[in-house]
Amino acid sequence: MGFLDISHVSKAYGSVQVLHEVDISVEEGEFIVLVGPSGCGKSTLMNMIAGLEPITSGDISIRGQVMNGVHPSKRNIAMVFQSYALYPNMTVAQNMTFGLEMHGVPKAERDKLLADVAKLLQIDHLLARKPGHLSGGQRQRVAMGRALVRKPDVFLFDEPLSNLDAKLRVDMRTEIKKLHQKLGTTIVYVTHDQIEALTLSTRIAVMNKGYIQQLGTPKEIYDTPANLFVATFMGSPAMNILPATVKLRDGLAYAEISDVEGKPQLLQFSQANLASWDGKNVMLGIRPEAITDIDGADRKSKNIQRFSNLVTVTEPAGSDTFVTMTASGRDVVARMRADASVAARDRFEFAINMDKAVVFDPATEARIP
Amino acid sequence: MSVASQDTAVKTGGIAKVFIYLILILFALFYLLPLYVMLTNSLKPLSEITGGNMMSLPRDWTIEAWLSAWSTAQVGVSPTGLQPYFVNSILMVVPAVAISTVLGALNGYILTKWRFRGDTLLFGLMLFACFIPFQIVLIPMARILGLLGIAGTTQGLVLVHVVYGIGFSTLYFRNYYASFPTELVRAAMIDGAGFFRIFWRIMLPVSGPIAVVTIIWQFTNIWNDFLFGASFAGLSAMPMTVALNNLVNSSTGVREYNVHFAGAIMAALPTLLVYIVAGRFFVRGLMAGSVKG
Ligand SMILES: Nc1ncnc2c1ncn2[C@@H]1O[C@H](COP(=O)(O)OP(=O)(O)OP(=O)(O)O)[C@@H](O)[C@H]1O
Ligand SMILES: [Mg+2]
Secondary structure, three states, X not given: OOOEEEEEEEEEEOXXXXXXXXXXXXXXXOEEEEEOOOOOOHHHHHHHHHOOOOOOEEEEEEOOEEOOOOOHHHOOEEEEOOOOOOOOOOOHHHHHHHHHHHOOOOHHHHHHHHHHHHHHHOOHHHOOOOHHHOOHHHHHHHHHHHHHOOOOOEEEEEOOOOOOOHHHHHHHHHHHHHHHHHHOOEEEEEEOXXXXXXXXXXXXXXXXXXXEEEEEOHHHHHHOOOEHHHHHHOOOOOOEEEEEEEEEEOOEEEEEEEOOOOOEEEEEOOOOOOHHXXXXXXEEEEOHHHEXXXXXXXXXXXXXXXXXXXXXXXXXXXXXXXXXXXXXXXXXXXXXXXXXXXXXXXXXXXXXXXXXXXXXXXXOOEEOO | OOOOOOOOOOXXXXXXXXXXHHHHHHHHHXXXXXXXXXXXXXXXXXXXXXHOOOOOOOOOOOOHHHHHHHHHOOEOOEOOOOHHHHXXXXXXXXXXXXXXXXXXXXXXXXXXHOOOOOHHHHHHHHHHHOOXXXXXHHHHHHHHXXXXXXXXXXXXXXXXXXXXHHHHHHHHHHHHXXXXXXXXXXXXXXXXXOHHHHHHHHHHHHOHHHHHHHHHHHHHHHHHOOHHHHHHEOHHHOOHHHHHHHHHHOOOOOOOHHHHHHHHHHHHHHHHHHHHHHHHHHHHXXXXXXXXX
């Protein structure tokens, strides 16, 4: 039994099922990120945790108490909205203490809590202003401050950074992470930005079409995605997915892929249990950073396979150079050192770290373990 | 909520400008003419009107006609002037406007932020109420007022106007609140505010512009109403508009045009006043619903 338990939760609007049997058990102090494409039901799940949407079936409990039907204000949660939802007619101070006032906290105590949080978030100098006179980043802080003063059991963040510009978003991301490390409060955080998910979370729930696709640590999600959706959704540039045929030679499994001219080449799998797939088609997933030049290959890897192919394009991006080739009829992106000597239209010896490659069943799209 | 001033005027040449202004001034004069006639003639002795030119300025300035219209002129059977009826109108219009505006605000709040099954249909029906001609409801309404025991009273008139006004006030507030972010209401719910607290502390403070629009609209309609007043008001509850009509039609001897003019201006003054005081919010409020700002 976790701190926040979501068990078999479904949601339907009329006949449309938007969430299917969601199960997430969150431990105290965890930072859970719900990530997925637009419309996959992240906000709906969040609103059900908050009590803003009724639960069609299943249970949500906090600290072991079932919360179904409990009013939002009685769940001891606080929420930060995408639009911040600051009350326009109230000052920053009033915004932040409104919840305390509604919960009957005496004035003296409210002022103390307000002062503490304002100091923590460095918004002391803004307390007398109205939200209309704040910048986006400041509004963001105030919205977080309003959530913090309540000292809730669970923080809910619904895409809190999506209205900020790119630079501020990165800064606030770091800030939120610091805040979590300092306070250790349980956080459920919704985003459709996979970088945010990977950097902030202790665990990620990847969602698609109302289903939890995978629940795991950022490393698990990144290195061993449960299926093709998770593999391609998480990571940027996305994981390369190539059709390949499994070939068994002397008891060892190889992936047969073709270069741009259609000439087949064999890459030895690191996976041990692919014998039953001999002669069958699979989908081979390789992250861009697992394809390099030979000098730049990961020295710790026990299985670097060479693959000779024509380079289509090179895109120097400062710290890295992105190199594109065509293999098995698909565009494949490699991420190399900035000074890798590679030029477009040359034949190049690629080094593929097969320890990092994953294999998917093309029929079920699930990863073959 | 401020409306950004936008430079949407088309640049025009000098001659065109003179021409445009000429026409505008001409129209303004045309529209102001009746007011001029009423004002000047209300300040003349009767003999100047009957004997002379309607259009000329008074030779003998006097407020005699105003005093007479207010307190001594014959209205129907009694020589009371318009004063008691003015009071009747105020007693009718203030509660009717207040109640219909408050109910409209509550309806708008519920229809947008506390959605329920069939709410759109309900709103559609309320909208429909805006288009029912007054004449259709006269007889059923008379019957209802009779059943409630408030036929002929000011309370009865207040009820009639509230019922008729709710359609419009709901329409105004619903459209205004529709663009009010629902996330704010949700935030307030999490903060622990209840139905009325959210309305009072979150919604109402930002409802100024639309409240002004509704109040002006309701005030003007209810104050100027003649049909309901003539149909449902007893002698003790008769509003200004009906009394004005009676004043003009009470033919004891000569027709005192100057008194009639003064009475007519009196009947129009409160609505004018409301426009002057709140008018600039009116346009702003009408705009606020349509233009996001
Ligand atoms: N009131 C409603 N009635 C019917 N369908 C709804 C309602 N609210 C949401 N949905 C549907 O539920 C699904 C999930 O919506 P939700 O808002 O949870 O998506 P989301 O993952 O938060 O997306 P985004 O990233 O765009 O915010 C969507 O397909 C949406 O159309
Ligand atoms: Mg959402």
